[in-house]
Amino acid sequence: MTASDGVATDRSEGGPTIAQGAGLALALLGLINLFNYMDRVLFSVLLEPIKAELGFSDARMGLLGGFAFALFYAVFGLAMGRLADRTNRVRVIAVSLALWSLATAACGLARSFIGLFAARMTVGVGEAGCVPSAHSLIGDLFPPERRAWAVSVFTGIGSLGSMIGLVVAAALVAEHGWRMVFFYFGLPGLALALVIPLVLREPPRGRFDRGGATRPPALKPALADLLGSAAVIHLLIAIPFYYVTVGLATWIPAFFQRVHGVGIADFGRSGGLALGLGVLIGTFAGGWLANRLIRRARSWEFRLPALAGLVSAPLFAATFLVGDTGLAYGLLFLAFLVSGLGMGPSMSCMQVVAGPHVRATAIAFMVFATSIISYGGAPALVGLISDLALAHGLAADGGASLRLALIVTLLPPLISGLFFQAALNRRRRIDPEL
Template structure:
């Protein structure tokens, strides 16, 4: 995967590329589509959990392990070395190969015969998906200047909503009509062909093209040196903690919300897909885009809004999630779910943009992968597992409604994450200047 880059597409105010030219928009759009399949393939198991439990006769704890830990073993372990390679070699090629492989493993999931084979399929899917987010973030940082990155990353963050609006209802209908196995086959098949199209049509941008200081002037840092520098960046440390807490929140909710709606409110699989998919998608994309536009505008006047607004949205998401979990009236919990969907993902774009600003040019993919490693290893692995374990502990006393109280952990994590992002904002500007000066 030798690195060959496309030449800069024009000069911006800082000597970098012009924002929002065709190449940048096409690259951002395709990366967002790739990420949408990334989220679909990893979250599809949550929709299938009730059917899998009925067929394979396993506990909620086992399902929590398979949905979280099995996926994350390779995802977390390989994420950092793949990001290290992405800081040195062709990122487009890494993404294309990973996209094709995880799509194939999604299809294989539809053919497993037992819980162990399911765990292996998730294990290998995680290996492929480790090639996605960190290299994508690094590419986006070279397509857009620092001032425009919060908006660019917010658009990239609409991948979750695109997946929910377009893909979730389709696979939910397939699962209802043809069984849960068919969902995985239908979800994975397009990715194999799109990976080839991505490889053929998306160009690898020049590293540092969006910076006044070109990458040729930036030293190739060792992994140890990268870790040492990032550990001293206070904003980065708080960003990692906050992202980890939100990872626990988002992944616990995505895995167990379908089960919650089935057990507590009596919805069928197709009703769940038709309900949470469009609501999460429409309100999620509205929140991400409007939040990105608002941050883009406010940060021109005061840079602290790049983290203040994401922190506020996390703090507001907590009571919305509390109402969603405890309300009995359908209109109330639907409204609360819509509010939480609007608020929950606003932080992602600004957080990734902030990570790019506090890391040196040759550390960006590694900095992202470390954040993802922490969010995945602790958040995605621990979140579904904790809720599943609490379900089993509380079930003898509370029955099927135990999941309502197990999921209260997401309320606490949203509150704590908001505090972490506020603390990150206090050091962000100074740390960004240090990263640029040392590049």
């Protein structure tokens, strides 16, 4: 295989010749990520009906929407990343998909906080195996100059899953109830999990890297290699700070229901499309833009997400402040479009600073950080601030308290660019071409 054609024709690790090509492999990985995002976003759409039936507070709903998923997603992501560096990544993905699909369906059976927490926890455990393994595969399917584009495509197809989850779940919940929606979305993933090992093959590791991949080091040297890098540490702050807006999306359907008085189905048709299309168009456009800019200067892999975070945060604030519902939907679309521009490049930055022998482990650390800060901490913090604001008279009602909480938590994406620039400066000491 040549580095320029991007087609996987090498012999896999213990498997047959890879004939489907890098493009088809990327499409399959994207389809898996579509299920990943689709199952993950369901809770945000169903938050208000679950809260009404089970009588939970905003703080409890924030824990279920955030930490119940994210804490275990983070912890098991580290183990899954290590596993992906040492074993067959395709098998890791297939087993993970089967587990989170079953757990998503199990959410529909929950009758208590503990039961729903356990189901959400298991969704997090299963989904932890997707991103580290997939990013590592992408690193061996595409040469360095095309990785930001490939990661953007992978992320963009996942974003399509978010839109499907928002729109379709919102349409189904009114007629079928929130419990059945979890079944409808969870069970099809099992069929895909059975198909993936039959059509996706393991490419050789490190074939686009100088000298190829070495044998994965023991855990302690691997951790020392990663955590001893200042560039890696800066990215472990920059990326989750940037992705805080994704965590805030857990509360956006509830925000429009409380502040603008729209129904779930109405939000799905308008707000869900605005959010989903914004992320989808932004992510694909960001991949295309990064691909062109990186040809001029490789530093754009770091600079593009820095700029996107700086511009998107004020757009999100405006979304939460305007009184007109239609204008709020338009701003929501623009905010997620701009945020989406940096999603692919922000994550591919980690592949720039981590070698092939620890790449999945590095991505797992990134998943850990984004899980704790973005997917777990941000939704939980919003719920806590909302409850406190209401209890201490800082807001007149649940809508006003939620608006205040959402705006307060926009500070991290606003300053994420400082850490992307710091990571770039550190990496330049090793690679002056950046």
